[in-house]
Amino acid sequence: xxxxxxxxxxxxxxxxxxxxxxxxxxxxxxxxxxxxxxxxxxxxxxxxxxxxxxxxxxxxxxxxxxxxxxxxxxxxxxxxxxxxxxxxxxxxxxxxxxxxxxxxxxxxxxxxxxxxxxxxxxxxxxxxxxxxxxxxxxxxxxxxxxxxxxxxxxxxxxxxxxxxxxxxxxxxxxxxxxxxxxxxxxxxxxxxxxxxxxxxxxxxxxxxxxxxxxxxxxxxxxxxxxxxxxxxxxxxxxxxxxxxxxxxxxxxxxxxxxxxxxxxxxxxxxxxxxxxxxxxxxxxxxxxxxxxxxxxxxxxxxxxxxxxxxxxxxxxxxxxxxxxxxxxxxxxxxxxxxxxxxxxxxxxxxxxxxxxxxxxxxxxxxxxxxxxxxxxxxxxxxxxxxxxxxxxxxxxxxxxx
Numbered sequence: 001x002x003x004x005x006x007x008x009x010x011x012x013x014x015x016x017x018x019x020x021x022x023x024x025x026x027x028x029x030x031x032x033x034x035x036x037x038x039x040x041x042x043x044x045x046x047x048x049x050x051x052x053x054x055x056x057x058x059x060x061x062x063x064x065x066x067x068x069x070x071x072x073x074x075x076x077x078x079x080x081x082x083x084x085x086x087x088x089x090x091x092x093x094x095x096x097x098x099x100x101x102x103x104x105x106x107x108x109x110x111x112x113x114x115x116x117x118x119x120x121x122x123x124x125x126x127x128x129x130x131x132x133x134x135x136x137x138x139x140x141x142x143x144x145x146x147x148x149x150x151x152x153x154x155x156x157x158x159x160x161x162x163x164x165x166x167x168x169x170x171x172x173x174x175x176x177x178x179x180x181x182x183x184x185x186x187x188x189x190x191x192x193x194x195x196x197x198x199x200x201x202x203x204x205x206x207x208x209x210x211x212x213x214x215x216x217x218x219x220x221x222x223x224x225x226x227x228x229x230x231x232x233x234x235x236x237x238x239x240x241x242x243x244x245x246x247x248x249x250x251x252x253x254x255x256x257x258x259x260x261x262x263x264x265x266x267x268x269x270x271x272x273x274x275x276x277x278x279x280x281x282x283x284x285x286x287x288x289x290x291x292x293x294x295x296x297x298x299x300x301x302x303x304x305x306x307x308x309x310x311x312x313x314x315x316x317x318x319x320x321x322x323x324x325x326x327x328x329x330x331x332x333x334x335x336x337x338x339x340x341x342x343x344x345x346x347x348x349x350x351x352x353x354x355x356x357x358x359x360x361x362x363x364x365x366x367x368x369x370x371x372x373x374x375x376x377x378x379x380x381x382x383x384x385x386x387x388x389x390x391x392x393x394x395x396x397x398x399x400x401x
Contacts, residue, residue: 022321033190093389116182238364343394343397
């Protein structure tokens with residue numbers, strides 16, 4: 001389908017819906033906080049002093065713009081042109097800092113003094129702890145007990161930055177459960193606390209808010225690609241999707257460009273039909289999770305199905321409402337890669353390009369051979385983060401690749 005005929009934009013309607021997905025489904029105790037955000041976020045984001053302060057921090061603290069790198073050896077192997085948007089070179093090692101910089105400035109203008117966050121792979125937790133240290137604010141990060149074990153370097157970084165890391169011990173002890181605990185905290189501290197959600201999930205306005213902060217990725221892509229190729233438009237943009245913040249940022253300024261193929265890659269885990277997967281668009285149905293209507297993996301009676309991925313950042317049973325709409329409308333092309341495929345692709349990129357990617361991004365690299373790419377294609381992969389946090393997993397499998 002063509003974006004023009006569907007009239008798809010990157011922004012929701014006034015009620016926070018992308019098509020039929022989105023909205024705000026929150027407990028009464030959180031209604032005031034969510035309404036405060038909803039009524040004030042656009043005004044704050046468009047304020048000249050806010051933009052000036054945020055742009056300065058993105059430039060001088062985060063290190064933007066991040067490079068758009070032509071991956072010559074990978075391109076030669078695949079017989080096409082692959083460009084890597086190097087979000088792994090942001091301060092803290094991933095795209096997550098783009099959002100936390102924006103939200104900490106927003107929290108200050110809302111006169112909040114305490115910050116909470118959820119994290120899976122730990123990159124959003126590190127990015128939140130970083131901006132809280134920068135601004136001298138209290139920081140509490142909820143993280144699944146399982147993820148605390150498999151992402152130990154990021155837990156150490158958060159604690160060194162002064163954050164309190166609270167383990168989520170219920171359910172699968174991963175990202176879903178950390179999000180549940182963060183929401184409970186927010187209910188108990190509605191007056192002084194701002195919840196920095198790390199992905200394009202949650203009640204409106206969070207999906208739009210996070211997408212706007214991450215849209216700097218695709219804004220830079222356009223100008224950088226023109227410098228490289230003479231055209232602002234790639235033929236494909238490829239990004240991994242859990243909740244979907246890096247993909248939202250990478251797709252944002254191309255959604256209304258029907259010639260650009262938007263490829264979102266989910267985690268198939270041990271296989272889509274294995275019972276150990278996080279491929280939401282293949283396995284999910286419409287429902288409400290963490291405050292918005294979207295697609296999620298659930299049983300017939302509405303119980304959330306526990307997801308699985310080797311990658312903690314993709315180990316989530318749903319996707320953001322923007323992505324659900326891109327999938328349902330046909331504007332987005334949704335693929336999936338297994339744990340093994342992501343590992344193999346990550347080792348290949350490391351040895352071809354001298355770049356160790358996060359396991360999340362390994363899923364995006366894994367599907368490139370399946371896309372039917374030609375020598376004239378211009379493919380941008382959003383390299384969402386670096387692989388330092390995944391070295392323990394990589395070392396366990398080193399002899400296999």
